[in-house]
Amino acid sequence: MSAPLARVELAHPGVDPASSAALIAAAHVVAAVAAEHGDQVDREARFPQEALAALREQRLLGAMVPTAYDGAGASLDTIAAICQILGAACSSTGMIYAMHQIQVACVAGHGVGSSWHESLLARIAAEQLLLASATSEETIGGALRNSGCAVDADGEHFHLLKIAPTISYGAYADGILATARRHADASPSDQVLVCVLHGDYTLQCLNTWDTLGMRGTCSNGFRLEAAGQVAQVLPVAFGEIADVTMTPVSHILWSALWLGIAGDAVQRAKNLFRGQARARPGSLPPSASHVAEAVSQLQMIEGRLGLALARQRQRHAAASVSASFSLAAEMNGLKTSVSEMALQVVHQAMLVCGMAGYKQGTPYSLGRHLRDLWSAPLMINNDRILANTANLLLADRS
Known part of the structure; x- marks a missing residue:
């Protein structure tokens, strides 16, 4: 590709x-x-x-x-x-x-x-x-902008205990960035982001990672207990970090990843389609319309992602680093649309490849692509994101 x-x-x-x-x-x-x-x-x-x-x-x-x-x-x-x-x-x-x-x-x-x-x-x-992330929490779920745990500071040192349902590749990381309330009396939305490295924390595994797809991310749940210097807390409120950097970068990089998965599926479908066409010169294989649809959908993903990247470059060039309702809504829309469209692309590719795509171990196998991409609409569930986007659009006066 x-x-x-x-x-x-x-x-x-x-x-x-x-x-x-x-x-x-x-x-x-x-x-x-x-x-x-x-x-x-x-x-x-x-x-x-x-x-x-x-x-x-x-x-x-x-x-x-x-x-x-x-x-x-x-x-x-x-x-x-x-x-x-x-x-x-x-x-x-x-x-x-x-x-x-x-x-x-x-x-x-x-x-x-x-x-x-x-x-x-x-x-x-x-x-x-290698850095990992701990933003989910047992009592909060996947609500990024809320935390139950808190930074317990004593002078220049802190202690943190967080029960996280998932920390992707947590057992293999060299450090973890964890969200928490600023202090014990802070509201759930008054959050900070704490950087902890090996030697600062212990992890107790709470469950296994036996999933439909993305199996190699090893996103087990962990009891994370950390201690370190207060200086390890990023000096900016997590709300700003999430709005300006974490959310847009996450949705752009995830979308690029999903594009790669879908693109490989389309390449496999095109290879099979060309072989079928060579075997019967002068006539298109029955799957021709599915190939065309898969390529068209892939191009739409490329266009949506390219536009998001171009706008990020424009903001950077203009030194416009503040968050806005329109930026949040745009990035939310990127995530929800690409996560669903990538699945549609692989569906079309599967119809082209037929049993060769359905079976494991062939050059046209697409089972792993489909299983892995089903994680896309579930990572920060699309329903949650769409509800948030609707609230942003109500508040946006641009």
Whole structure:
């Protein structure tokens, strides 16, 4: 499959094309490793350790760290292109990479000026640390903007106890960014984001991760208990971090990942379709309309994602970093539409591939694509997002 996001990035003013091209080339190296082990990762529901080793070897975990801290300084366009490439090879690897870069974006976007967080950025680049996220909570569920647990500060030190239903790849991460109430008397929405590294916390696994898809993300539930310096709390309120960085970056990178999964499904369908056409020259196979529909839907996803990336570049160029109702509604719409349309694309591809797509172990197998993409509308459930979007549109006067 072609890489339209990479082409967008290479044309982006102010970005070194050679650096972007090198990162994209490195992503293809990792993708080959991820694809080799993808079926085993899925079958055994195990962490894609070979792909992570390749990500570290190619220095891609620090890709989004600014150059001032010895990272590659990659833009969101480049990271989205990498997510797309990895998603086409192994959905779990692509999701782990996307979620890691979301955390890096939060630290880079809101930790500059804090010596502890600037040191963390340098360590991510130098040591290729893998960051995870703990935002869900037993008493709150997936309500991102509320927390039950609280930071218990005593002078310059803090203690935190959080029961999280899921922490993706938590057992394999080098650090975790956890949401919590600012203090014990704070309201559920008065949140901060706390960065904790190995040595700062303990994890007690609470359940197993035996799911329909995205099996390699190993998103078990954990009892997270952490202690450290108050300086590890990001200096900006989590509400601002979520509005300005976490939500838009999450929805863009997830959409790029889903595009990669759907794009690989379409490529498999096109390969089968061409073989059928060559076998019967002069007549189109019966699946012709499904191929055309799948490609059309894929192009719509590419267009929607490309527009979101272009608008993010415009905001960055204009130094417009404040959140708005329109930005939130736009990013919510990106997530809900792409998560559902990607499933439709694979459905069309399955109709093209027929039993060859339904069976495991063929060059046209699409079962893993379909199972992995069913996570898309469920990750921060689309119903919750659409209800939030409706409230935003009521308040928006633009």
